[in-house]
Amino acid sequence: MELNSWAFHAPQAVLYDSHGNVLGIHYAYTGPTRPAWYTDSASLIVGARLAASSVQPPVDTNAIPWLKLQTVLTDGHGVLARTTYIQRVNTAGGQAPATAGSSAGQVSRVPYTAEYYFYRADRSAAAAE
Numbered sequence: 371m372e373l374n375s376w377a378f379h380a381p382q383a384v385l386y387d388s389h390g391n392v393l394g395i396h397y398a399y400t401g402p403t404r405p406a407w408y409t410d411s412a413s414l415i416v417g418a419r420l421a422a423s424s425v426q427p428p429v430d431t432n433a434i435p436w437l438k439l440q441t442v443l444t445d446g447h448g449v450l451a452r453t454t455y456i457q458r459v460n461t462a463g464g465q466a467p468a469t470a471g472s473s474a475g476q477v478s479r480v481p482y483t484a485e486y487y488f489y490r491a492d493r494s495a496a497a498a499e
Contacts, residue, residue: 376466376478381405385486393449396486405439407456407486413448415441415488417456434464434482455489 380398385407387393394409399416406416417439424435437458444451464482471478 411448413446413450415450415453416443418442433461452490453488454491457487458484460485
């Protein structure tokens with residue numbers, strides 16, 4: 371790796387509902403490979419990546435990949451409490467700058483937008499097992 375090349379550090383985002391109301395935050399739980407979501411309803415989930423795609427469906431070359439994640443940690447009783455999978459789709463932006471940084475340790479915050487879908491296991495199916 372070049373001394374001044376960019377490396378992903380951590381996600382940092384505010385979550386909004388479809389009406390523009392703030393719901394919570396998205397961040398790195400224990401480093402960049404463990405994305406987390408914390409909501410104002412006091413629920414926390416941490417995910418692990420199962421799949422990523424920039425090809426199917428075609429994703430803009432300036433956009434971060436679409437992701438499928440599985441929940442590996444949950445805490446609290448809020449809106450995300452029973453989440454089992456997370457999907458990130460319809461991404462725009464978020465790729466590292468094309469040119470290297472000018473100094474070691476330089477940070478570049480790159481804006482992006484995405485839609486996140488949170489899936490839950492069906493309680494009736496789990497109870498039937």
